[in-house]
Amino acid sequence: MTETEPWAGVRETHSGAVFFAGDRAWKLKKPVDLGFLDFTDRGVRERVCRREAELNRRLAPDVYLGVAAVTGPDGAVCDHLVAMRRMPDDRRLSELVRRGEPLGPVIRSLARLLAVFHGGAHRGLAVDADGTRDAVRARWHASFDQVRPFHGVVLDTTAAKEIESRTDLFLAGREPLFARRIAERRVVDGHGDLIADDIFCLDDGPRVLDCLEFDDRLRHVDGLDDVAFLAMDLERLGAPALAAELLDAYAEFSGDNAPPALRHHYLAYRAFVRVKVACLRHAQGDPAAAELASAYAETTLRHLRAGEVRAVLVGGLPGSGKSTVAARVADALGATLLQSDRIRKEIAGIDPERHVPADYRQGIYTPPWTALTYSELARRSAALLGLGETVVLDASWTSATEREAIAAVARQTGSKLCALRCTAPDDLRERRLATRTGSLSDAGPDVAREMAEDAAPWPSAFPLDTTGTPADTAGIALAHLAPGS
CATH class of the missing domain: 3.40.50.300 (P-loop containing nucleotide triphosphate hydrolases)
Incomplete structure (x- = not known):
């Protein structure tokens, strides 16, 4: 932590809360069932906490310290927390972007880190199965189903239907593309949730936190899909040039010559994931999430149109x-x-x-x-x-x-x-x-x-x-x- 940060604090997400105290951060899983995740059972929360610490040590081994048990007055364990080294808020990538700092070297460093990470990531038949055209389509449709109740309430119905039709049209003719990506070993056990808020740019290199831990299948993705999440987030922060620079540098370091249409498709997919999250936040009582959901839907549609083959x-x-x-x-x-x-x-x-x-x-x-x-x-x-x-x-x-x-x-x-x-x-x-x-x-x-x-x-x-x-x-x-x- 820095001298300007408060000693204690809390940050809440749709599925958890992070408590800050001194130089430590403690992450709690909410006992919620959101459809795509169910943390209502304490045993599940413990297992997910341990899995989170294990997986995130791949990219930030010095940040994830382990899992702590929370006990009640009677000494019985009532919950678990992921114990972490606290990162300085003013070094968040999102904050650096908002301040307009020059980030060219940082972006290239991130692209190199992610290319190396993907190069050594776990692969195999089970991972490949989640990277097929049909598997990608199933993930899209799962999100469509979860968002559909918000049509006409949070999302414009016409735009939502265009997103669905354009997605299905692209995927219908692209089975050879996804098969080639698997054959080229581009599908890996990746991060799954790369956003600028969870990346900290320190003097000795970036720390990438908070990978998707509750469902392995959602983390089995094309490396380009993984990086596209962060690129989409940079666009959201008003830095499209940095987003393009990230994707270009990743292509350079990974040797990936994916067609532009696939870039746009994955950027659209990641934007729609955030549409879903914003809709869930709206359902949890956050009225500001409606505007965010609409903005992400516009981003989704823009990239689907640009990625038309x-x-x-x-x-x-x-x-x-x-x-x-x-x-x-x-x-x-x-x-x-x-x-x-x-x-x-x-x-x-x-x-x-x-x-x-x-x-x-x-x-x-x-x-x-x-x-x-x-x-x-x-x-x-x-x-x-x-x-x-x-x-x-x-x-x-x-x-x-x-x-x-x-x-x-x-x-x-x-x-x-x-x-x-x-x-x-x-x-x-x-x-x-x-x-x-x-x-x-x-x-x-x-x-x-x-x-x-x-x-x-x-x-x-x-x-x-x-x-x-x-x-x-x-x-x-x-x-x-x-x-x-």
Whole structure:
């Protein structure tokens, strides 16, 4: 403790209370049943206290001193307390963030600590079982069930229903992603409850306290899920840049190349966990918790929208600027770019940079070759979308049949289909075709004119005028693709 702190004090949570006295802290479990935990039995409280001390020594061995018995006047044991070394309040990470202190080195130190912790954490079949897509979905649904009585009372019903539908859509198509995370040994016996209030930044390094101890299964999580809780909490404290820095540093130290969509999904999940906690606090008589629950619900929805996996079709006639637009959009979205021109030549065993011009529907541009090209485009898209990767598909997309095949892939993988149809006046397209360099396409003006005659209407696509600068055109495309637009 510091000289400015009171010698004694108490801090209460929904499931416990911490009593401070001098240089010690004593944590009591409340005799409550909250559905997801039941501490009404003293024997359970003792067992959970001992488990808490054991588990938290993994990250803070010098803080957790053991478990003390509480006896009554008759000497009989009536309860148990976790005995801890008291941490200085003014070194809480949450307090440092609120004071606006420079925290770059602290965040990197935390990210390194957590990456090392996860690297050595317990793994196994039982842990893996709790990291499957179905297990993650079950945790979401358990929270949905607990929060549903608060719809229209604490939470906006429309927003709550959108959270449920977006969550289920993401998870429906992402079984390959979660299977890969398990295969990469990313699912561990982690912390489970990383928040800035429970992290203390001392001169000799951070101390991370108060892991989730009452249910092992809730602690069996993807390492990214674990860290996302703290990142979400930093966002709540008004420090989104620190949250992004934490996630980036963790990816660096852990070697984790998870897709952005999974980051957003876990940030949303952790925000919704806090929605649930706030609702429970409201039910316990805390009226201020309603506002907090709504704020966390907004955070949940924002990340679910940002983490939407998309198949973005960028089409148009030769010379319409579609390849330029597709490349810029893919870069901006952090998406994988798939190009029909490149795939077509790969299938034919031709260097993609080599030009093999042919008449319309001749050479490697016959209908069978084209069907094979689009089939491969769909196959690769399905694999990437299932792994949570947004894809940008650069092709002419003049065939309604080919567009429907990709639409089916999007539906099967729970992905959103977006379409941009690049347009430009005929004379501009022909000038581009006559002067372009570095393009993978072999189409010339004659082929472009014949393609225009055969193109099927595409009313569902957003018409994108490409007569402006590439940067301006890409800006318009990205504005159309922005979440919620």
